[in-house]
Amino acid sequence: MGGREGERGGTVNNRLRLRHAQGRAGPCRDAPLFAHLPIWYKQHFKWEEYAMTGIVHDSVDSLAALIPDGSKIVVPADYTGIAMELTRAMVRRGVRDLYMVCLPVTGLQGDMLIGAGAVKTIETSAVTLGEFGGAPRFQAAIGDGSLHIKDATCPAIHAGIQAAQKGIPYMPLRGMIGSDVLANRDDWKVAQNPFSDEEDPIVLLPAIRPDFALIHAKKADRHGNIYIGIRREVMALAGASRQTLVTVEEIVDDNLLRDDETAAGTLPALYVGGVAEAKKGAWPLAFWDEYPADEAHMTSYVAAARSAEGFQDYLDQFVTGDARAAAAE
Amino acid sequence: MSDFPAPDEIRTEELLITIIARLLEGCRLVSSGASSPIPGGGCLLARHQSGGAMQVNVLGSRANNLMTNGGVELFDWAAQGRLDAFFLGGGQIDGQANINLVGIGDYPQAKIRWPGSFGSAYLYYLVPRVILFREEHTRRVFVEKVDFISTPGTSDPEVYRTGGPYAMVSPICQMGFDKDRRKFHLVSVHPGHTVEEVLDNTGFEIDVPEHVPETILPDRATLNIIRQQISLEIAECYPRFAAKVFPEAMNAA
Numbered sequence: 001m002g003g004r005e006g007e008r009g010g011t012v013n014n015r016l017r018l019r020h021a022q023g024r025a026g027p028c029r030d031a032p033l034f035a036h037l038p039i040w041y042k043q044h045f046k047w048e049e050y051a052m053t054g055i056v057h058d059s060v061d062s063l064a065a066l067i068p069d070g071s072k073i074v075v076p077a078d079y080t081g082i083a084m085e086l087t088r089a090m091v092r093r094g095v096r097d098l099y100m101v102c103l104p105v106t107g108l109q110g111d112m113l114i115g116a117g118a119v120k121t122i123e124t125s126a127v128t129l130g131e132f133g134g135a136p137r138f139q140a141a142i143g144d145g146s147l148h149i150k151d152a153t154c155p156a157i158h159a160g161i162q163a164a165q166k167g168i169p170y171m172p173l174r175g176m177i178g179s180d181v182l183a184n185r186d187d188w189k190v191a192q193n194p195f196s197d198e199e200d201p202i203v204l205l206p207a208i209r210p211d212f213a214l215i216h217a218k219k220a221d222r223h224g225n226i227y228i229g230i231r232r233e234v235m236a237l238a239g240a241s242r243q244t245l246v247t248v249e250e251i252v253d254d255n256l257l258r259d260d261e262t263a264a265g266t267l268p269a270l271y272v273g274g275v276a277e278a279k280k281g282a283w284p285l286a287f288w289d290e291y292p293a294d295e296a297h298m299t300s301y302v303a304a305a306r307s308a309e310g311f312q313d314y315l316d317q318f319v320t321g322d323a324r325a326a327a328a329e
Numbered sequence: 330m331s332d333f334p335a336p337d338e339i340r341t342e343e344l345l346i347t348i349i350a351r352l353l354e355g356c357r358l359v360s361s362g363a364s365s366p367i368p369g370g371g372c373l374l375a376r377h378q379s380g381g382a383m384q385v386n387v388l389g390s391r392a393n394n395l396m397t398n399g400g401v402e403l404f405d406w407a408a409q410g411r412l413d414a415f416f417l418g419g420g421q422i423d424g425q426a427n428i429n430l431v432g433i434g435d436y437p438q439a440k441i442r443w444p445g446s447f448g449s450a451y452l453y454y455l456v457p458r459v460i461l462f463r464e465e466h467t468r469r470v471f472v473e474k475v476d477f478i479s480t481p482g483t484s485d486p487e488v489y490r491t492g493g494p495y496a497m498v499s500p501i502c503q504m505g506f507d508k509d510r511r512k513f514h515l516v517s518v519h520p521g522h523t524v525e526e527v528l529d530n531t532g533f534e535i536d537v538p539e540h541v542p543e544t545i546l547p548d549r550a551t552l553n554i555i556r557q558q559i560s561l562e563i564a565e566c567y568p569r570f571a572a573k574v575f576p577e578a579m580n581a582a
Contacts, residue, residue: 233399
């Protein structure tokens, strides 16, 4: 590229700059030039690196320290990528009184935080361990009344998050009328569709604006850009939340925004409050195509978490103790 | 003439997959939901039988995923009128086709708490063919009245509703639902089961026609497809289910 730059690059750039300066650069006359601008940029300009500071953390525990008691957090469904190592770090730090929003459901992550007494209110469409069965600590907390639940339906949580993503107060959504889900949500409203001449009631969901979105992703660059691939729901989570805390399998030296192929699946750093490397950070859950669920471990969790004592033993062993690293190998 | 295996050669799960595939005939886009290996298998079989006319989205799958804008797309399809069929189960289902996915006892401090309503309080309103599905046909599931309405079987005329219950499939029978009469009717009884058994194990009143046909079993070719191909496709999302129901296929793979 150096040779080309010597041959043409400077000339082209100077010619462009000159035209801009003379006010002669315009979309019509210079269309062929501008059509190729991105390629010229790649070939002839050195990209300036404007690295934001303080995004990349040394440890997951230092990420967890960013979450104050009483925070409103949002977490995705298991297939998106669950920040389990961060969840364990939150339990270690002893976070309390969380308002936990699940987009749109949760599993082990929610069960563990509930069992550890970290959650005051949960807003979710379901809590389940999927093929491994019901969520034992969630069920126990509902049974003894220690958990405040705001039952929802999946698209209603998506709608609330989308409203926050767009910075609008609410989102209308079909369905729900006549259900006990709606009947038990005094924060949801039913209104007449203002565009219809006929009676047409529709549910209005208020914007959900969390303090933190928590996700696990495949990789980040040192600027804090996060590769999310096809998991586009992360864009909604991140847009709705004040900041997104991310753990990744690896931190790379690339800039993920440079190449269209990675940029299309990248959460830009502007949304990211902090990122830390956590190899196998979704363990024991499955993560994308990277690794499957640790079935033996999930089975042992379900067995342990049936009782409060068994769950405490589990925490001692895998969360506050040091057996976790060995088990994840 | 198709070659039909004997009833005892067919596993219940295989029969249910076959029935579900039949109910999906003519659909262009279908999706299975969370924790739904048998409906997922039914979708995959229906796609195979459609000869390329049907698109299938298996929730949680990478190989059979049609969404590139996140999980919300499924709900957007439904509201756009693109999603022709979906599946709902329920800890309780009542005679008006109301579904309870939340729990038994007083809400919110339920005596027995189930996972939650998922997308039911929305998809039931918007998907034309909602197939109700349970692997347990007892009076504790099919109750007179649900303890909590996650989503109602029918709505008042002013409520926007393009979808609703289309069929109910259990291990002993298949039912249909009459929206105007707000009542289920018996469509067929699976081989080895009787109308009396259905009535004994159903906690609400259903219409029973004078002649109730026996459910048609899968033919040999269909059974082979289920065992050799659908089994492996569904194993991607439901490895434990596949290992239990299709041990031969899993071992061979």
